[in-house]
Amino acid sequence: MPSYIFVAGGVISGIGKGVVTSSIGKLLQSVGYTVTAVKMDPYINVDAGTMRPTEHGEVWVTSDGGEIDQDFGHYERFLDLDLPKMNNITTGQIYKKLIDDERAGRFLGKTVQFIPHVPDEIRRRIENCARGFDICLVEIGGTVGDYENIPFIFAAKNLALDNPSAFVLLVYLPTPPHLGEMKSKPAQHAIKEMRQLGVDPEFIVCRSDRRLDALRREKIATYQNIRTDHIISAPDVGNIYSMPLVLEEQGVTSLLLKKLGLKPGKTNMGGWRKAVRRMSKPKATVRIAFASKYVDVGSSRLPDAYISVNEALKHAGARLGVQVGITYLDASKLEPEELAPFDGLLVPPGFGSSCVDGKIAAIKYARTHDLPFLGICYGMQLAVVEFARNVCGMKGAHTTEVDPKTLYPVVDILPEQRKLLESSAYGGSMRLGSYPAVLRRGTMVRSFYRRKTVSERHRHRYEVNPHFVQDLEEHGLVFSGISPDQKLMEFMELPGHKCFVATQSHPEYNSRLMRPSPIYLGFMRAAAAKN
Numbered sequence: 001m002p003s004y005i006f007v008a009g010g011v012i013s014g015i016g017k018g019v020v021t022s023s024i025g026k027l028l029q030s031v032g033y034t035v036t037a038v039k040m041d042p043y044i045n046v047d048a049g050t051m052r053p054t055e056h057g058e059v060w061v062t063s064d065g066g067e068i069d070q071d072f073g074h075y076e077r078f079l080d081l082d083l084p085k086m087n088n089i090t091t092g093q094i095y096k097k098l099i100d101d102e103r104a105g106r107f108l109g110k111t112v113q114f115i116p117h118v119p120d121e122i123r124r125r126i127e128n129c130a131r132g133f134d135i136c137l138v139e140i141g142g143t144v145g146d147y148e149n150i151p152f153i154f155a156a157k158n159l160a161l162d163n164p165s166a167f168v169l170l171v172y173l174p175t176p177p178h179l180g181e182m183k184s185k186p187a188q189h190a191i192k193e194m195r196q197l198g199v200d201p202e203f204i205v206c207r208s209d210r211r212l213d214a215l216r217r218e219k220i221a222t223y224q225n226i227r228t229d230h231i232i233s234a235p236d237v238g239n240i241y242s243m244p245l246v247l248e249e250q251g252v253t254s255l256l257l258k259k260l261g262l263k264p265g266k267t268n269m270g271g272w273r274k275a276v277r278r279m280s281k282p283k284a285t286v287r288i289a290f291a292s293k294y295v296d297v298g299s300s301r302l303p304d305a306y307i308s309v310n311e312a313l314k315h316a317g318a319r320l321g322v323q324v325g326i327t328y329l330d331a332s333k334l335e336p337e338e339l340a341p342f343d344g345l346l347v348p349p350g351f352g353s354s355c356v357d358g359k360i361a362a363i364k365y366a367r368t369h370d371l372p373f374l375g376i377c378y379g380m381q382l383a384v385v386e387f388a389r390n391v392c393g394m395k396g397a398h399t400t401e402v403d404p405k406t407l408y409p410v411v412d413i414l415p416e417q418r419k420l421l422e423s424s425a426y427g428g429s430m431r432l433g434s435y436p437a438v439l440r441r442g443t444m445v446r447s448f449y450r451r452k453t454v455s456e457r458h459r460h461r462y463e464v465n466p467h468f469v470q471d472l473e474e475h476g477l478v479f480s481g482i483s484p485d486q487k488l489m490e491f492m493e494l495p496g497h498k499c500f501v502a503t504q505s506h507p508e509y510n511s512r513l514m515r516p517s518p519i520y521l522g523f524m525r526a527a528a529a530k531n
């Protein structure tokens, strides 16, 4: 029977519930337990596929093609799991299923009600995800006290009736500058709020800018009647990968195992600890320019829109013992000469026509100045456009995403995909999830991966147009990875360049701290060699 650890958040959102949930999972996994993780999102969107990255951060893509909230990325990165999309449960999915079932007459005339039908369907889904694992972590999205996450808390309570469970509440303790003192009152209110919903949080993880002192710990323990050692400090850490180590210092793993009635064991975090240590003492900083679109986003946090790309660069940096310094250059105003001080250029994924010219100009600079370049998805498509225009002489070559009337549609929607696009709703029209590519012998990409066949995740509509492949290759561009049926160009490179590689896929989704993405690692190695 699986044990459950439910993680909810109090006080404010955005305090790193995903990282704490993943860190707890990592520790339990390192003892030898099999762990999985479920994210419950209270929004009515069926998935995160249609959400704007500036509002909600990047969309995470699972290998089975799910489009999910970025927190899911932390789970996969920390736990090194390949989680299926069913592990993301949204309010939209629950209501959709219930209404579809009701319309199909599957309730046999019964009244379909919020209680019990909504929490029951949530419970059924969580149990499905947990099957076969020792421990299932369940993150309850939103903040305790929100109306919209009540059904999820109901479902959690219900599961806890029949299964070994622990409830963790992540709270925030602010230190108002005018007081200079950490305040525990909002955290105490959050604990009360959770109790009003019928859940006694057994572990309180306290997020704050500094370490929780004994006084505050004692205060929460006494006023809220919670064991002192169950009050865990989670101060701001410069590096999120050190969070499991911070939690472990406070004995979290054995306390949780005890609560779940599972056999205690020693954590094995040696390799992880070493990687974190390497990250804290970098030999050098590698300066990477991002020719990006989402620069002007007001108060929104830009790095969130590219979080997996950033993390993949960090993983590669950790392996090489260097730090990555990312500069977001607004591609709509970018002057190619601005790239001169950088060690590498990354053109990230993107959609639509804005900033495309700046990105193409940046790619041209990298190509002609031997500046290490990595193009991801749109980054590869635009590298093909740049090469077609400036090397093959195809004036006005473009992707039909931007210029549907171009004479040289070097990037286009392929006929089979057009059929899909026309027949299905917006959300379902992309090539999503993992697809294999066969890497060509003797190429740089093959030397990075050191394998013949690789599988990376995808999220795009357009492809390199097969009609132009021969022409492009005759001018020196090499498609170094192609789909097994030879139709889809998955990787490209320019021989003779220090490192000019790009891919139609998103290898960042498969990058892990202990297993950096080979193409990111190759790019970073070339960039690090520049200085």
Ligand code: GLN
Binding pocket: 348, 349, 350, 351, 352, 376, 377, 378, 379, 381, 401, 459, 460, 461, 462, 463
């Ligand atoms: N806009 C491009 C496409 O849909 C690239 C998408 C991406 O970068 N993820 O094909």
